[in-house]
Amino acid sequence: GISREIMASGESVSEEAVREAEETKERANTYFKAGDYENAVQYYTRAIDLNPNVASYYGNRSIANLRIECYGYALNDATRAIELDGMYLKGYYRRAASNMALGKLKLSLKDFETVVKARPRDKDAREKYLQCQKIVKQQAFERAIAVETGPQKSVSETINVDSIEVEGSYDGPRLEENITAEFMTDLLAFFKDQKRLHRKYAYKILLAVEECFRSMSTLEEIEVPDGSKFNVCGDIHGQFYDLLNIFELNGRPSPENPYLFNGDFVDRGSFSVEVILTLFGYKMLYPEHFFMSRGNHESVNMNEMYGFFGEVKSKYNAQMANLFTEIYNWLPLCHLINRRVLVMHGGLFSRDDVTIDDIRQVDRHREPPDEGIMCELLWSDPQPQPGRSSSKRGVGVQFGPDVTENFCRRNNLDYVIRSHEVKQDGYEVAHNGKCITVFSAPNYCDQMGNKGAFITMTSDLKPQFTTYDAVPHPDVKPMAYAGSLMSLLGLL
Template identity: 65%
Template sequence: MACPTEEEKVKAEDLKTKANKFFNDKQFPEAIELYSEAIKVNPSNAIYFGNRSIAYLRTESYGWALDDATKAISLDSSYLKGYYRRATANMALGKYKAALTDYDAVAKARPRDADARAKYQECEKIVRRMRFEKAIAADNGSQAVSDTIDLNNMVVEPTYNGPRLEEEISKEFMEQLSDWYKQQKVLHKKYAFKMLLQLKEYFSKQPSVVDISVPDGHKFTVCGDIHGQYYDLRNVFELNGVPSEENPYLFNGDFVDRGSFSIEVVFTLFGYKLLYPDHMFLSRGNHETINMNQMYGFSGECRSKYNSTMDELFTEVFNWLPLSHVISHKIFVTHGGLFSEDGVDLNKLRQLDRNRQPPQDGAMCELLWSDPQDESGRSSSKRGAGTQFGPDVTEKFLEYNNLDLVIRSHEVKPEGYEVSHGGRCITVFSAPNYCDQMGNKGAFITLQAPGLKPEFTTYEAVPHPNVRPMAYASPLFSMLG
């Protein structure tokens, strides 16, 4: 590597300063572009890689964040922020032991640094808890949490005056639940557990790819990530109507995490699924998984509003969520995207063993984690899981399975949606001003049969109660520096 000239060093510093301004204004893609330019001019500066690493973290590009942090450390082994960045990327990818190693390195380098010690202790606590839970699971054998729940012995206190689910779920119950949640109150645990047990039984009988038929003259709505933004979900229903037999929906994964009203979101969606099982459809996203829930807030919110048993039961239900849907034999809908190899057949996908945590590779992982790219072919995932797939990959998959279109979610888009791959791959993201900081619009797609031409509705974020996003997340994320 040639040493940069003084002129190049000055130019790179100027680019970094401009990038920092974009970063502070939460314009992360623009910051990343300028950090990349600085790296091209002066690739020997660890700080540029470290800064780009945290910008990648903010855009959930964990794989690239990990690579940049590692590069920063290789350039300057004393650059402690590099260890912080790499540890955070590893945490996001569920690689807790690797993260602990980096936090340990920082704590040893700065033995009197309270922040470094706190990060190490918090990560160590997570590793210890995982070991304990693994040991408990081994002791308990294969017994499911759902088999231990006794609804009959759950007492509803006389002081509780909220919605009651005594028999089958009803439209009136869902209306009461909406009013209850608007008052920032919690559904009684007996009824919450009852809903989850019913849903686990229902989803366990579904294939991994569910077929949906939209009759001629009817519309169908597809929504992307909601991420615990309950009041924006309410706004979708204000704009487009609540789910019903005449107004069917598909919510394409990532109902929970990040936003701090995930309980309200998921029980609203689950309630409508129970009420209209043939007109409300739900896909699993990469955030309907243990690692994501423990890091990004849903487990903490579950345990705060209910208890650890509820959190564990949600995992069992999430494991059974379908991975994809096919609308009227024409449109393939999945949370992440396509595959690292051609020739993937829908019939094989229907038979996927999904009752588990996603593996590190393979079709299930790719359905939840992959992203499209503009260039043809495939490349390694910016997220550290799944693959990135080009327009030729989309074309081959659609042709092989006699389909017209891929709809996926998984990525923030400024307008709430993006049409790519010559119009054959659409991203839809339904959480506006994601995490109260991205400034993006939300969107949903309506499809009118028989043509099923996508029509887009975009909307801005609406006010919500004063509870910050990530309020229930792992303390390591609030400590991130």
């Protein structure tokens, strides 16, 4: 069982500080209820500074951190709450949610079990426990089967596109041979009307693009010739109507108007299928002038949780969801522009000696690991202070201006571009101009109120920023297809 115990090291706090801490917590709660989680975190932190002995302050800050995807911080807070008060059951819920968001389901299960033992009659706790247990068992079962049956055929080998009939009632674009500019124009208009590309043609795009990515390197080089321009976009996260808006503002992709989309094409936004098929279509139309880097959301763990798999299964089928996974494992991890600007989704490394050549050598054809160069390219974030610290996300690392400076010097780079983080203006220039963040999903998840941005540069590689607001979209909420666990955990 759980013994009720306040840590022996509980600090003595004056009555005045106790009172002030309570008032500060109430203020934090007001921000939390309004959906302003950043401010909520700030005020919970103040309350904790005033009185570090109250488990619920850490528990509250934990759920606020969960909402802004700082899973590492959320995990630490939940653990601290439990240390302070072993009977504070919300602490176990929060820790279970944090571990689940990090894909560590066995650890989540352990915390749910603790709650169920403490409160055997609590229906809600039991439901979460059973749901989590079911998923853990299912994953174990799938792993066991994979081991027993040995090497599997790739998903692409099991698909016979020619055998798929197109019903007479289908009135959308048809892909007979190679993708054309006309096909893409028709496809965008069709998607805009919330119609579904026939699965025969969706499979055609996917099989062609897989072959294309297979032939590419982990690090792709891009040349921007004199007198031409180049565009870099950050996270799109299934916000198809905002993607269309980028093309309205800046022109559609073409050999004269090349683009790089820097990861996190899918999840959260509920038009992820439309986004990814559009981007893959342009990749096939202009393979030499349209580029895509893998993000941390192009992975099984994330897609199961944040809606992409649910959306593919709803609009198409499970086989196609598996084919997407196979394709994502071939996506390049980063791009080097004119040998002077490195673009990756997440950020830099926990070691000082990483070179461009080390990145080239990474075997990318797999699910992202929990550590190492591939993990950090997809997950890391910059921090304002020098040095490194453990990640607020619980994966990757946080790196300071000195780390960026050293990396650029070692590799003869002018600066790095990354995405991965919501920025109020859609972009941020940090680390003395050497670390640029670009995020292209405005009003992220319909609630952040941020602008989106994209970067345009010419051969001088000086970044120009264009920012824009969100545009209306059909009434399908973000996360509409997300996994049942997310709603169970109160993260929807």
